[in-house]
Amino acid sequence: MITTFATDNKIMKLDFFTSFNDEHLWLEFSDEDWEEAKMLVENNHEQSIINLLISKCFLQWLNTTYEEAEEATLDQSVEKYLPIWSLFTGVAIQINNLRLILIPQDYQNLEWFNIPQEWVDIPQFAGNYYLPVEVNLDDQWLKIAGFISHQDIKNYGSFNTYLRGYFLNKNKIEAELNLLFILEEYNGSQSLSCPTLFPLLPEKEQKIITQLKLLPNYLLRYQLPFEEWGAFIAQSKNRQLLFKTHQPLKLGDWLNNNFEQATMKGWYNLVNFADNFSIIFNPPSLAMNGLSMRQGDVNIEQFYQLKEERQMKIVAERLRSISVQSSKKNQVLALLNHFMDQCHDEDTRWTIAESIWQLEPYHRGAGLWFGKKFDLGINLSGNKFTLVIGILGKSASENSIFIKLYGEPNQILPTNLKLVILNQEGEIFQELSARHQDLILQYKFWGQKGEYFWLTITQGDNQLTESFII
Incomplete structure (x- = not known):
């Protein structure tokens, strides 16, 4: 896992790099290493997996290379690190009195070393030396680009208030890692210069929890003055509580009939609460393209000849007028299931799923639908609003998602209401x-x-955020 490489291709690629950068430490990891780290991380959170992976690779190299580093270990358990990694990146390695901070970096950003402020200015987090670790997930290698001391970060780092981090040009990084241990042997661990963070009163801590609970993880560290934020997350109990209140809803669990988390978070299966969500599926009342949908006139077999998804979608919409008590119900379900197997367009597949749900909500092709009513200061013309999410299996590695937001039945949504979907990088994916x-x-x-x-x-100054895992 450390410096021996499994394939000729990797040997050639890494030899090419190291021939020009032989002062750097290169470590390889395998698919098995990734999966091992993944098993220890909740929710497949990539930032957590990467931090765990680099720490394991680096520790193995340390223990193999330096006898005096046999006692090297993470400064705390993986379970205690998960709340930290949900907020910012980085991991601390403790070697007796020496504390090293590994900070993952994008291997494509070769100019700057970015260090989250928490690792520098919170006394409980700060370290003696900081090591940028360039990570290439595609080619499965890590490069330890060198090290820099806490004091030099303070002296030479450029602090970015907006991003809350210290930035250093990589020419300030000492590339030869062996020098770190020589310096430590002769100079000893230097005292760290960190600002004083005064403990918060319990009432203040509870107020912060309430203030932050409706915001996504990636925004939390920017909401408070750093003196308050640093003092707050310096306490393990606060990190754990914040982590617990920000666990994303695992939509994929629904497809495995695991609804415990959804129920605990106030989500309800629409099968059991259909009367409360009657607006979700409105059966069409008009025939289209001359297609007669009176129950006695429907010739189901003719629709198996359809080839175009557009036509299948039209038929699926019209078949919603079939009664649940109809003698043709099972034939219609079989046809809709056939359509589902033939179609790839997302809009068509969801139209089919909704039609199946009308006839048989527990059918595998109906998808799974959960709803949650909200009244958190967002006033929709004096009424509550409801968020509904449907999930439908798409392939072995993909799921389809359908999001619906509406007010009470027959209530018009206010024109200043917005629904924003953000991807896992926190970037806007869609805004309605x-x-x-x-x-x-x-x-x-x-x-x-x-x-x-x-x-x-969002509506005006009011905002609600929910996090999910597909």
Whole structure:
């Protein structure tokens, strides 16, 4: 796992790099290493997996290379690190009195070393030396680009207030890692210069929890003055509580009939609460393209000849007028299931799923639908609003998602209402705004299993955010 490489291709690629950078430490990791780290991380959170992976690789190299580093270890358990990694990146290695901070970096950013402020200015987090670790997930290698002391970060680092981090040009990094241990042997660990962070009163800590609970993880560290934020997360109990209140809803669990988390978070299966969510599926009342849908006239077999998804979608919509008590119900379900197997367009597949749900909510092709009512200061013309999410299996590695937001039945949404979908990097993926006379905002998309996304609902100054894993 450390400096021996499994394939000729990797040997050639890494030899090419190291021939020009032989002062750097290069470590390889395998698929097995990645999966091992993944098993220890909740929710497949990539930042957590990467931090755990680099720490394991580096510790193995230390223990193999330096006898005096046999006692090297993480400064705390993986379980205690998960709340930290949900907020910012980095991991501390303790070697007796020496504390090293590994900070993962994008291997494509070769000019700057970015260090989150928490690792420098919180006394409980700060270290003696900081090591940038360039990570290439595609080619499965790590490069320890060198080290820099805490004092030099303070002296030479450029602090970015907006990003809350210290930035250093990589020419300030000492590339030869062996020098770190020589310096430590002769100079000893230097005292660290960190600002004083005064403990917060319990009432203040509870106020912060309340203030932050409706915001996504990636925004939390920017909401408070650093003196308050640093003092707050310096306490393990606060990190754990913040982590617990920000666990994303695992939508994929629904497809495995695991609804415990959804129920605990106030989500309800629409099968059991259909009367409360009657607006979700509105059966069409008009025939289209001359297609007669009176129950006695439907010739189901003719629709098996359809080849175009557009036609299948039209038929699926019209078949919603079939009664649940109809003698043709099972034939219709079989046809809709056939359509589902033939279609790839997201809009068509969800139309079919909704039609199946009308007839048989527990059918595998109906998808799984959960709803949650909100009244958190967002006033929709005096009424509550409801967020509904449907999930439908797409492939072995992908799921389809359908999001619907609406007010009480027959209540028009206010025109200043917005629904924003953010990807796992916190970037806006889609933004929907209520228009005049809109009753519902809705959007369909698909994603990789294990992928994160956030929904943010805003009206004026009020905001609500929910996090999910596909």
